[in-house]
Amino acid sequence: MSYYVDCRQWGGRRCAALLKGKDTMSNEALTMRGPVHGTKEAKRVAVGSGVGAVIETYDFIGFGTAAALYFGTAFFPGADPVTGTLASFATLGVGFAARPLGGIIGGHLGDKLGRKPVLVASLILMGLATFAIGLLPTYSQVGLLAPALLVLVRIIQGLAFGAEWGGAILMSYEHAPWRKKGQFTGIVQAGFPVGLLLANLVFLSSVGLGSEWAWRVPFLASIVLVAVGLIIRSKVPESPVFEDVKAKGDIVKSPIVEVIKTDWRNIVRGIGLRIAETAGYAVSVTYMISYLHTNNLADKTETLVALCIAAGIGIFATYYWGKLTDRVGRRPVYIWSTAFAVVFGIPMFMLVNTGMFLLIIATIVIAYAVCQNSLAGAQGAWFPELFQAKTRSSGASLSYQISAMVSGFTPFITTLLFVSMGWMGPALLFSIYAAIGLWAALITRETWGKRERELAEEAASKTPQTINA
Template identity: 55%
Template sequence: MVFQDFWSNMTTSPEPNAALQAELAEMAQHGTPVHGTPEKYKVAIGSSVGATVETYDFIGFGTAASLYLNDAFFPAVSPVLGLLASFATLGIGFAVRPIGGILAGHLGDRIGRKPILIASLLLMGGATVAIGCLPTYDTVGILAPILLVIVRIIQGLAFGGEWGGAILMTYEHAPWLHKGFLTGITQAGFPLGLLLSTIAFQLSTHLPGTWAWRVPFLLSAILIAVGIIIRTHVSESPEFEEVKEEGNIEKNPIAASLRNDWQNFFKAMGLRIAETATYAVAITYVLSYVRMHAPQNAGRTLPTLLTAAAIGLFATISWGALSDKIGRRGLYIGLSIVVIAWGFPLFRLLHVDSAGVMLMCMIISYCICQNGMAGIQGAWFSELYPPERRSAGVSLAYQFSAVLSGFTPFFCTALFEALDWKGPALLIVIYGVIGLVSALTTRETWGKERREAVRKHAEEVDAAVAATSGAVN
């Protein structure tokens, strides 16, 4: 309780009670029911499948880029240039995600969240499976890396439309008091994707030739089929349906969001950079760093990452639930400080010849730094935007930040050549500072007064339902 009061007092400003009560009354009349919809858990799980596929592919591609793709697609250059080329290909997929985010954000606010979710998963899945079928440089020469880039562009466009729709469907079906928890379930698709991808690559290491990286991509077809089945059987977002019924559909949601919410765009983008770009250094780049510069630990990276991913399933949901208890902003501030403090110790500890130390590095980097921020983002970002511009707003912020994140392993490789290990370590610190400044300047959307008012309203609804049931009986 002392901890909760400390964060609340530090990070919130009191809202006028009358205004808050009026807002809650409006939400009760036009928004999601206070206890959420009957489909809330199905929606959260169905949305998490897309996050699982997205992460399975992007983490898988990052792993493959670190371990295999430079030899398979860029063998004509030196090992360092080959690694740079494979990481650049990884970054291209991120670079086009804003275009996908713009298209999906616009359509998500115009025609609904559900159609975008289904379309993005189909396109994303087809491109992911296609990677496992690509010919290598030894087979078709320069055509191989060209085809790889084309597939990555298709993936990036599809992924650009995935996150915003998945998060909003979950958020807008969720109970008022547990939106962090429910969106945390959707975000838990990311550690699940990491877990499945790591298992797939761990098991495939003993396969001959190119099958070591082909099989993991081909296996993603199973996840895609499951996701499509679940997503076609959930209802559209109730808040979008309300906006549609009232005739408040924005003609140009992207332009309206940039005009009215441009400050939130830059703040949310900074918050996102601190999470995803730090992950790109502390996990994606570290896989190749350890293999090349700390070979005594090379055999420990995938097993320890596997353990961290398993813990991350529960950690992400727990961080989201914690933000329901103590607020979003203060928690993010604390996690940004952890990221800043972690950059330099991480790269020193990677050289310690110890499985326990390697596991600690993975747990801090992933289960605390990445999972903590990701668990908060779903609810916090959604609360920064009104329903009629929400899809455009969260998609733009999320996907534009992905450009920097996607090229981060490339930056790390180049910085290492200039500054040794201090280069990538410094990059983590910079990303943490970006997150801290963004958190400090972003408003708290779930402060103490709001939490208590919503809790009281939920109790009143329960009492009214109980009284009605008693009268009927």
């Protein structure tokens, strides 16, 4: 039986590589992944998508830092510290709750109109909402209107961030060479720790400006990043896979309905996979910032320094985790990482409870660079490969963003658990999230196993490489 590789090469020319003796299942496993050797713009697309991810993360995650350190008193004064923290974390969660709707809208438009328009629109929306946060009046100035406005702009942030990921990751994935999908999508995923690092460096440098300007300046400064991002993203070419789908007339009338009807099991699996990463991050980083501060284990400066160190290491860790999946597959990385996270929950809190700054740094680095970055690095290639090209944007976005509702309210839930159970409550919740991810990894098919890697190697050897990817 012959094996047909559908690919797009230099100048829009089509090529076909016929590999003898390959089965139909393997054929389907490698179709619609883009050119075998990638497009000539593959690296530029990956970097452009990664820059956008940096900006979106700076904006979205910066809110989490501000919520943990400042918003309780600025927007919810008059309450005891725990109640103020709960209120600010609830506002944080609202943005995560809006992300699935953003994923639905962005996924639908990505499958209907293309990946690029979604990238540009989401960046503009996020940038304007984040800049607006820096201009918001506080509770002492306008009363209840202040938290209401904070919730509104947080919803807008959530919509934009929900639409962002699917377009960015698919653009990189569909331009990348077959054998380097994990590596190239790892560049995009590494944009998230870069954004985290930038956000916390700005918050760290603004600590001395006073309580109000300390949180306003980081949000106002984001407008510069947005301008740079728009210039870069405007030059990124559309996905070759989307153009193939469009050329064949395979555009689906209602991609969201189609993917839910035909591929709901992979959506559920994706949600489980993602919960371990994003909700685990909400415990080990977002909540941990507040935990260290409120329990006098570290001051604001020490907490931000530890987080900046973890983010700096996480940039390289995410990229190399993604690259590792090209060599061993997506599934093994996920299984081993989630298994480690299951047993790390209790030791994580025991280590930070010592109050020793070096142990706090080491703990946050392990929680972020191993437990979170490894999963993020694998997701970049694994999620797109679980869905057909014509509904890929919708399916991947739904899986990725629905889980955000869980992670968004996790700091709120974790704070309640701490009140009732002490640190053991958050520790066990972290391990439970990791166990959900482990379960999902065990029941999700490998999309880049030994068979696929062999076929990709053979296809690459029989397909002329006319471009430099």
